[in-house]
Amino acid sequence: MAQAETNRRSRPKFVAYLVPLGAVVLALAIGAIMLSLLGANPVEGFRAMLDGAFGSGDALIETALKATPLLFVGVGITIAFRANVINIGGEGQMVAGALLATALALALPDLPAVVMLPTVLLAGIVGGAAWGAVPGALKAYYNVNEILSTIMLNVVAVQLMNFLLRGPMIDPGELERGTRIPQTARLQEGADLPLLFGNGRLHIGPLIAVLAAVAAYILLWRTPLGFRVRAVGLSPDAARYAGIPVKRTIVLAMTMSGAMSGLAGAVLVFGSESHRMVTDGSTVGFTGSAGFNGIVAALFGGLHPIWTIPASFMFGGLLVGGIALQRAVQVPSALIMALNGLVVVFVVASDRWKKRLQEQPARVDDTATDGPVLEAVVDDGGGGP
């Protein structure tokens, strides 16, 4: 009998990388159907979307700015997930970082510009790190589920922000005028993120984010600490056996993860056009959901810091382009949210196919070991040794 059908050739590796892209296309196709159902022209809509996201210099800048917090958060999430800690607390960590940084900027208005910016960015890092370290320690030492604790700390951070921005940290002008918008006064100019090209909108935030991604890559695949993080993530038992301090490593990973999100929060404040910290009273009023969307970007990037760079940029484009689409074909904004949701679901679900393409079925033996709980779109990143 013919043996051809069983004769599977191994496919080139890059095919697996195309799967998430295919998932996005599929999600957009469903979006197109939804658009038609609403009586809008999908071709026109998507053209507007593409144009709005990538079609001009301004569009690209807007996309890059939108992608920046996603990239910070995504890189942080990657570090935590690699340690097998499911950090859903990007939102809270962003807020905590932003609050501490803003408070410092308000408290020390006389700091010279050269010291000001590094100080407040560092404060953002510290705030986020603290907000990440707490659930990390709770998990490592008291076995508290980190998904729950990080989500709850999101709520705590947001309420704290609402309280502070309405009370102690509110712009005195808001009180005088009686408008009471929850926002701070304009922060010191020394804390403004420098612009990249003279007087445009593009500040150094995206650049810092890319550098952070590269640093995270080096950390994870080139340093002993990153080696420990990955070992702990894949098998805490084997790590412990080999003498790696498992608990401390978990706390450290969460601290670094939170630090990245904290930096995202600070960059959001000091890179904003109004140069103040603003919210609208809703839970995602300050972050614009970047703390959640960053998780998707990280998954889209295969939990690899370098791949998270284009993934964030794409996802940022989706967000920016969605607004353009809505404007162009006049559909309710809920549709754009649905579209983003579709992309998320498809990307996360596509992981199965990606894995199947990537390797032979896993050996039976390993099902008995403690593999990572989250097997999301993990792809084996960089060149290990």
Added chain:
Amino acid sequence: MLEMRGITKRFPGVLANHRVDFTVNAGEVHTLLGENGAGKSTLMKILYGLYQADEGEIFLSGERVEIHSPTDAIAHNIGMIHQHFMLVETLTVAENVALGLPSNRGLRTDLDAVSERIEELAGRYGLAIDPGAVVWQLAVGQRQRVEIIKALYRDAQLLILDEPTAVLTPQEVDQLFVTLRQMTDDGRGLIFISHKLHEVLALSDRITVLRQGTITGQVPVEGATRESLALMMVGRQVKLAPDKPPVEIGEVALEIRGLSVMGDRGDKAVRGLNLEVHAGEILGIAGVSGNGQREMAQAIAGLRQATAGSIRIGGVETTNHTPADVRKNGLAYVTEGRLRDGAIADFSVSENILLIDHTDKRYLKRGLLDFKAIKEHSLRLVDEYAVKTPTIDTPAKNLSGGNIQKMILAREMSGTPTVLVASQPTRGVDIGAAEYIHKRLVQQRAENTAIMMISEDLDEVFALSDRIAVIYEGQIIGIVDRQTATREQIGLMMAGVRPE
């Protein structure tokens, strides 16, 4: 009943099976023998639908079949007992057996009926088990029985047993063999894999030898001897006991005083144990598994809390120190839990080797991992210990079972530890590799390492030890000099009879 014809399977960089023809008759035990990485497990996984063959065909009772998944295999009445059990720990035996089966009660399963049938099967095949017991409470041997019952429950006519004896005590092996014989008497066909030649000789009807993916010989058990099988497998004479030059016994390197340790279930696994191991000696720990060996070793390694007593390594108190600290004091520990804590399945071979000394200055350059040095080190160890792997960047999970064990041994024995605790050092490795590991242990001894070797294999204990200590219910109940020890004497002590 089974015929596999021209099976070929390639993995990146390896030809795991090459035009393999393999048959099993009803009522026979057909053994697959071969070195680590010869392709035994691969062939069986193809039969069970876990892998797809690149070429070749499978016939069952003369009819060509396609097996794309374990579900297909089960539908064709094929069962497989994996070396690592696939049971849900928090469910009962009956629930595990019923898992995935259709039920006559709609969405609910009639567990009482399942339990009844389990007891019936258990009675018939001598597989004593309580259907209501929760799996995590069961010992290894009992879990294996659950696996066998699971297969019988699904009416497996052809049963694959991939190294089923590796985790059993000699007594449990005897028991298992009785069960297996009953199954062949019923006309079932069995495929058996083991590296222990005396087991192979005791159980098989036919023996097929695989070498580097190709069949190199097939013999009936009559007329086969350990030597002839070893020769067929390895292609050269294998020394089953190493030469052991006398060495000067040194100071006490490992001193254990009044050690007590809790077991997993909160029981007292080790109770006031005393033991000394000297530099330059191999102390064999004999004993039926489950008498505290694992807990003792883990306490020495800092992986398990000692509730009383003290441990000193090279004269330094290390009781309840962190694993890293204990290692720094000169301990190396070969765990019996290969993929559980010995290695990381998704790490590459070289990352696994680096695991214990990733902070060592030799492998760092300006604070970053020095891949050139790491590569050299890994290549040297892989070469020295004949770890069969396409590259050192291959993930450990793609290695054969025995080669993972060799990789762990290579890592743990690469330095010159003060104390080496080796638990079941040759479990699952082929005889050629066992010979090499024994040679290395003897070499380590010559380098003045104090070696504690925990083994259930009395042959191994007798072949290597200078003194033999017998552990029973968490205590050492006697230590005998190898020169004067007899098997009968050790056997009695293992059963709990104290020497006078």
